[in-house]
Amino acid sequence: MNISHxxxxxxxxxxxxxxxxxxxxxxxxxxxxxxxxxxxxxxxxSLLGLSLLERATxxxxxxxxxxxxxxxxxxxxxxxxxxxxxxxxxxxxxxGELRIALECHTCxxxxxxxxxxxxxxxxxxxxxxxxGFYADPISLLYDGQADIIITSDATPRKDVAFEPLFAYEIxxxxxxxxxxxSKKYLxxxxxxxxxxxxxxxxxDRIDLIRRVLSPAGIKPARREAxxxxxxxxxxxxxxxxxxxxxxxxxxxLERDYVTARPIGKHGLWAELHAGMRExxxxxxxxxxxxxxxxxxxxxxxxxIRPAIL
Amino acid sequence: MNISHxxxxxxxxxxxxxxxxxxxxxxxxxxxxxxxxxxxxxxxxSLLGLSLLERATxxxxxxxxxxxxxxxxxxxxxxxxxxxxxxxxxxxxxxGELRIALECHTCxxxxxxxxxxxxxxxxxxxxxxxxGFYADPISLLYDGQADIIITSDATPRKDVAFEPLFAYEIxxxxxxxxxxxSKKYLxxxxxxxxxxxxxxxxxDRIDLIRRVLSPAGIKPARREAxxxxxxxxxxxxxxxxxxxxxxxxxxxLERDYVTARPIGKHGLWAELHAGMRExxxxxxxxxxxxxxxxxxxxxxxxxIRPAIL
DNA sequence: AAATAACATGAATATTTCTCATATTGAACT
DNA sequence: AGTTCAATATGAGAAATATTCATGTTATTT
Numbered sequence: 001m002n003i004s005h006x007x008x009x010x011x012x013x014x015x016x017x018x019x020x021x022x023x024x025x026x027x028x029x030x031x032x033x034x035x036x037x038x039x040x041x042x043x044x045x046s047l048l049g050l051s052l053l054e055r056a057t058x059x060x061x062x063x064x065x066x067x068x069x070x071x072x073x074x075x076x077x078x079x080x081x082x083x084x085x086x087x088x089x090x091x092x093x094x095x096g097e098l099r100i101a102l103e104c105h106t107c108x109x110x111x112x113x114x115x116x117x118x119x120x121x122x123x124x125x126x127x128x129x130x131x132g133f134y135a136d137p138i139s140l141l142y143d144g145q146a147d148i149i150i151t152s153d154a155t156p157r158k159d160v161a162f163e164p165l166f167a168y169e170i171x172x173x174x175x176x177x178x179x180x181x182s183k184k185y186l187x188x189x190x191x192x193x194x195x196x197x198x199x200x201x202x203x204d205r206i207d208l209i210r211r212v213l214s215p216a217g218i219k220p221a222r223r224e225a226x227x228x229x230x231x232x233x234x235x236x237x238x239x240x241x242x243x244x245x246x247x248x249x250x251x252x253l254e255r256d257y258v259t260a261r262p263i264g265k266h267g268l269w270a271e272l273h274a275g276m277r278e279x280x281x282x283x284x285x286x287x288x289x290x291x292x293x294x295x296x297x298x299x300x301x302x303x304i305r306p307a308i309l
Numbered sequence: 310m311n312i313s314h315x316x317x318x319x320x321x322x323x324x325x326x327x328x329x330x331x332x333x334x335x336x337x338x339x340x341x342x343x344x345x346x347x348x349x350x351x352x353x354x355s356l357l358g359l360s361l362l363e364r365a366t367x368x369x370x371x372x373x374x375x376x377x378x379x380x381x382x383x384x385x386x387x388x389x390x391x392x393x394x395x396x397x398x399x400x401x402x403x404x405g406e407l408r409i410a411l412e413c414h415t416c417x418x419x420x421x422x423x424x425x426x427x428x429x430x431x432x433x434x435x436x437x438x439x440x441g442f443y444a445d446p447i448s449l450l451y452d453g454q455a456d457i458i459i460t461s462d463a464t465p466r467k468d469v470a471f472e473p474l475f476a477y478e479i480x481x482x483x484x485x486x487x488x489x490x491s492k493k494y495l496x497x498x499x500x501x502x503x504x505x506x507x508x509x510x511x512x513d514r515i516d517l518i519r520r521v522l523s524p525a526g527i528k529p530a531r532r533e534a535x536x537x538x539x540x541x542x543x544x545x546x547x548x549x550x551x552x553x554x555x556x557x558x559x560x561x562l563e564r565d566y567v568t569a570r571p572i573g574k575h576g577l578w579a580e581l582h583a584g585m586r587e588x589x590x591x592x593x594x595x596x597x598x599x600x601x602x603x604x605x606x607x608x609x610x611x612x613i614r615p616a617i618l
Numbered sequence: 619a620a621a622t623a624a625c626a627t628g629a630a631t632a633t634t635t636c637t638c639a640t641a642t643t644g645a646a647c648t
Numbered sequence: 649a650g651t652t653c654a655a656t657a658t659g660a661g662a663a664a665t666a667t668t669c670a671t672g673t674t675a676t677t678t
Contacts, residue, residue, distance in 0.1 A: 007316045068395050069392060071392070072389065076388060079385060083381040090359065091357070091374075
């Protein structure tokens, strides 16, 4: 056969593969099973008659052929995205309004770059961030006060469509040279004896408490701080422990400001999802916002994984 | 659904559609049925929620959305081709030898640009053109004297793979203001009374004689000339009629040097095919040569159609 | 108004892609 | 080394998609 039946699917596969470092992670990211990715990769390789990556290593490493093909993907896929965006504008018009409600405190940090990217792509869409804390952010969707909510709770609701954004690890933070630094990972009881420093939100919105400490019957003293830096400062000065998303603290960890350990053997992972009204799913710039958030997040945030829904 | 499931297939479709001017022609070019093209186009349009082309007109006209998407195709598809070429070089090495045997006289004309393009893509492949006329060019493949033959006869042979190149119309040529110019198209009897000016090849290699005049029992006098210009010069000076490929004479027709008419109601069409040894099909630069010939031909030669095999 | 050519459509078929269940592999750990 | 664990591979069946076939529709030509 003369014309290679290579498709964009293959390029998206390769890109996901290198960005997520393995077949399994890539599969999640593409909303496929690991098996599908394996089959597809094998098919692509035999189509080209070339091997594209060394699977034995972690993260996977590209062969020369793989690198050349990835280079194509990096040229082509952004062009495709830009085209689809232009077509979407042609379809629905360029202008509109997009109000985002945030459930989590730390979300501001990573959302900014994504919002900048969105503004560049859709200059005529008015972007609004609903501040404050909402007991039930989904009601904002029903009320029509928000168009997109970003939440960790994606239990299906009528007329609301959820799209997984990503999963991130929550790390336990302790002062350098703290006694607990000797442990590979922390267990519930390790939190019993010291105050827990958190954002000023109710207990049940703190994953560590709701999912780890409460089930184990442990209720540490709490102390609150508004800003991420403030929490870190308190931890560093030995006022207590904290638990924060890995991507929020990674710059501090690199400078050895505090020490971090996983919570539990497999770590404590949380997921973020975007929710929108079912009937808005076709509105181009809303869907595109989510695409942009995903792209930016995976490109910028260290140590995140695809959400599994 | 967030990520549009657009694929290269769709881009190839759109490109074929505009280059060939209609669904039916595009289908032939893509080796598909008209139905498949229609379905596929419809699927693409509903995927994007936009109409891409006005079908009522001939040639089809793109909508704004169609134009934008074609722009993407024109960026992306050449990149893909270049990448596949690079991968092919990685696979088989860059160097080799490619000997081409030509059956038809006029082929030299259109083959040159394609050969130039090939040389640019594969600078280390040694390109050879076997000159002269061969009774049975396929034997050159078996002998190993040629790697690719270009022929109008694609009847299946053991161990030989044929790939259709294109179909072209053979036009009857007559002096301006000749009596026959009043006719819309010529019939066999119209050739009875004047000499036929041809290349110096046996009767049965001249399509007009073999497929039109002989069956009708008409045997005009013949006169031979080596070069296309020479034939045209003879026609223009009223020494007889000729029949040549449309693309070979189109520059002369534009300057009204001679007058052309179709042969028979539907015109006389001939096809060209490339043949190679079955076992060479995997050799990258051989297959790529055919791809390049097809691309260059469709881009440069006026009035050709996909061959139907 | 008939004939023709190009395109559309629905149902049947063919092909491709995906998933499920399970095997294999390779690294990490006693 | 043997065991365990996570990651990848594989085969077979299921699901989804693409293609064809047969035919209908539409627009254009004669």
